[in-house]
Amino acid sequence: MSALITITILALLLLYLGLFKAKKALLPVALIGLMVALVLSLMEWDSNAAPIFSNMMLYDRFAVAFSGITIFLTILIIALSKDYFERISSNVAEYYALILFSLAGIILMVSYHNLSMLFIGIEIMSVSLYILAGIKKRDFASNEAALKYFLMGAFSTGILLFGVTLIYGASGSFDLEGIKQYILKDPTAVSPLLYTGITLLIVGLSFKVGAAPFHFWVPDVYEGSPSLISAYMSTVVKVAGFAAFLRLIMFSFAPLQDFWIPMIIGMSVLSLLIGNVTAVYQQHFKRMLAYSSISHVGYMLFAIIALNGSSDNAVFVYAAAYSVATIIAFGVLILLQGQVGNDSFDSFNGLARKNPFLALTLTIAMLSLAGIPLTAGFIGKFMMFSKALSSYHIFLVVFAALNAMIGIFYYFKVIVAMYFKEEDRKELIVPVYFKLVLGFSALVTIALGVYPDFIASLI
């Protein structure tokens, strides 16, 4: 809760720092403020938290864990932004403020206890992101990304709201506890409005996390947006969307499993298939990452399919592993785009000879995304698969394993290009901030892969 207030005040502070021309102070203030927020949010670790603000929010361990990870990832991404926004325009303070405002929305999304807070959180996050997607005002791709993201976002918000309304009509409450009590009263005889409501709510949230068949905006938006914003969208925003999804289903709709599980299984299978198969055919690294993010949503949906007390933990580990690796990938991508001006797979040729450090961190990231043992990604996939197996979804696991193999193929394309294709090229200049973030993220990835116990039973 105090993290939320800190972040909001920090965003306003940055906005005014920009007004008073304190450009140099922006990045340090943002980083320090976020670290304070991280510490404050971790201090609220409490296993028997009660809802606060007239039952609007509940800062339980789930909320603390997910707000912790989102703030942590934002710190990593903001550290990568050194000199990045300055190249786009002079309104740097606004960009930082918008990222922090969207983070404030995200904190609401992971700690809501009332559907109105879910809606407000999603909107605060989305509205900031619509702007951020289009900050390259002269670039048509960025414009198109902003417009597509905006139209799709607004459309999905409408669907989500209709779902919320129908649930309210059936149960007479926006409160998660109230809805749960209504369902538990007689799970066999709930109003048909509730079923429609749940369906629409799931559709709306799937739009937000980019699960197939509601994924069609993802590749275009991720490709068109500035790379740093794409990194933010594919990590922090995705984790937050997923946390909101999981919280809703764990809290309120668990008794109606028979109704929504087929839907989620369908979405998971489609996401895996479309994400992985299309990613194979991509020629550009950024677009490949976009499709791979769709496939990772497919894996994360396993935790919802096999819903039980430890689902949140599985999602937490998977999301952390996926996000950290993705941040490394985007960090290298930003350097490459800035200095080579191209992100096709060919532009990675011979990177290992000139920039062994970059090549090593990117290799670790790709191995983690592919789910090779001794990386965090493997632990994440392992937890997901064992959850699905424990609820006897054997075909699903076999299918996902096949898809993971396809995944290995396209992730290794990058590694092969870096290490085995020779090409004369200039050395990329790696700023200190990048070295720190990439090195740290690679260490985290390995550390989680070797000692998974550290976060495997956190929540």
Add this chain to the structure above:
Amino acid sequence: MEVQSLPVDYLPILFQMLVALGFVVLTMTITHLIGPKRKTADKLSPFEAGIEVVGNARTPVSIKYFLVAILFVLFDIEVIFMYPWAVNFREFGVEGLIEMFIFMATLLLGYIYVIKKKAIEWGD
């Protein structure tokens, strides 16, 4: 209270709609039929006053209009949160007053930001 509104209760509304629609359709058809028609170039021009039309009606306007309109929409809509507060002013007491002041202060910060950014200055 009335137990239920039956469909028959809506009959007057239906009549009203039919009459309104019928009047429009009828008058338009009649004027169309009995009015004289002279289609010359002058008759079809937007202004039948003998002056040549200059330029396009949809010329670009200054972006400032747009900015002011958008800012108006944003600040205008916040009033809806003040109505419920004003209605329940006594019940909310001092706590509600403080909360509302925080809300207003946030808005005010936004407004100062807008002024400082010279978003509503008209001079060029």
Add this chain to the structure above:
Amino acid sequence: METVSQSIQGIPLNHYILLSAIIFTIGVIGVLIRRNAIIIFMSVELMLNAVNLLLTAFSVYWGDASGQVFVFFIMALAAAEVAIGLAILTMIYRNTNSTDINILNRLKW
């Protein structure tokens, strides 16, 4: 106040649900088949207003004010969305050096 909500309750709830569902569907169809960004945008607003109507009806039906408060939030956030959306559209107009909306018809998703 009492009489207003009583006379609203006189109309069966199903009528409100049907009306809202129809308006909402018109909005969804508008979003899906139109290729003009501004009309898509208006269709989205139509969807939101269908939601507002239904929320108010449910709120009276349950005798619970929270539904109407939710409507306020939807209105305020829809206004924020309008501001951002129109700004994005203006940005695109300026970039393509044209006020012609057809330029947006190239977008396919």
